[in-house]
Amino acid sequence: MTRWIIPAVIIYTVATSRPELFFVAASTMVLMLFGVLSAGRITGDPVQKLAFVYLNAGLFGIPVVAGFWGEEAVRVYIGAYIGNSVMGNILGTSLLRGGSNGGSKDDSNGDSGAGDSGPGDIPAPDTQASSSHNGTLRTVLQGLRTSPPVIAVVVGLLCLPAGPFLSLHGAGFYRVLTWVFSFIGLIVLGMWLGAAKLHRADLTRAAGWALLRAVLVSVYSVGVLALARWAHDTAGIHFDQLLAHPQVLFILGVLPPAANIVILETHYRHEGTAAPIIASGAVVSLGMIALAVPILQLIFSS
Template sequence: MALLLPLFGFLCGLGLASTQFSAALKPLFASLLARFFIPLVIIYTMVFYQAGSLSLMIFSFVVAIFMFYAFHFIFKDKLRALCVSYVNLAWLGFPFALALFGPEISAAMVALYVGGSIFGNIWAVTAVSLDVQPLSMVIKKVALSPPVFALLIALICRIAGLQHLQQHDWLDIIYSFAKVGMSFTGMCVLGMWLRHTKVHAEDLLRSGKIFLIKIAVGVVVCSLTYFFISIPNIENYIGVMFLLFCLPPAANIVALETHYQGTGTSAKYIASGTIISCVVVMLYGVVLHNLVPNL
């Protein structure tokens, strides 16, 4: 079932892309995902906090910073470095994680998403903007972003003692609904987006080379973290931590680039990266299920 739902969403997206409703549905689904389903999952997960979540947030944030400056050194291009470090944890990361690891990985994925989102809200505008961004504007953008706002709501709920409820079946139902909606809408947007995206062979080859480097870095970083950094339940989380290095560039990079620079160069990086990422995640899933048959 965990695999069928994302596949169904993706096929629905491919079908809907050819209809007259696609232009309205794509931003609607993307908005539902980012502003409704994911915040609901964040609130539930943080109210019923699991050990290790804060460490995973820091891991995601630090990895993104490291990847940005490492690839900026390689490419001498902030935009390309951003496309490597700011990954699509929203409408691709969550569906992929649920499909590969099941719903029990939601807490870890939420923590990784929050860390990555904070990085994106700080570094993305800075990387694409031609002008220096005031610190006050950066802080305001981070504070008002959906994941951080959801964390604030979760904190208020914990202060109110919601985590001590003995019976919270209605919350569980809302949480389950949000996870289904998150997986379906994410993959549906992917299907609609890829249906009309043109990618050339050289774009795929370039993205393939970048992913080989990312995966190599991921193996090293995750191995060092596993053996030398104390993170509660890391043996259950290490698989989804490595998933960070398999994800494509965040789709909103091209919107930011268009707004601040008037160009859309990152579109080809995002499109080719998304296609290669789908292949990489599929291969990762095959390896995981062969190594851990009961996964």
């Protein structure tokens, strides 16, 4: 059901959006790049680096934002969800494909089994690197073309001329969708945590990464809000929704890693290390959200 609810919410939000939606999406993508660089100074594990920045912004984020701050806040938050989904798929393919040895091993076995290539036919290292880079780029682009959030954004942009009509006649349907999605999110969360098998070391490690993520997102969000305020007051670019709901940027800091990482890791690496990272991250995230929501409500109550 979530396969069509999230795209429907994105299409409606983009079609009836204001400029801050795209500003938040772009800001989130830049934040993820900074996050990968920061995580790379601590660990060389591509799965952990991806889990640090690619977050479960749909099933966890949308219900929290809708439940505590309402529909208008969801409109702003959808920009963060779009940016996280698009950049998450790009980084996931780049990091995990680049760290996988399975493909190169299979290719080398296939070449040796052919029996008709000599030493002169072996590509030079630069040629191999270029081929690998081009293959990664093609995989990224193919993944983006078939990514539901990307398709939903394109459909939403095509529906921009119908934005006033959708705002007038589709608001009720949009409220129902966000409520249903919040309900489904709680059900999925319960099922996910019920099946998770965790150890203390996993939770301790997840807590450390969660605290680092919260600090990075908070510092970056302050900078984004300062830029938005300057653009709003000086450059005449109106960011009314974002400035009215700045807390939606900070909520990214307490969300768990995306479940899609398991699929990406299984496809590229076949190691199975992502599951405990995501499960422990989800448990730690519950406590972080419980602490963050009242703090954000207190800070931004005015």
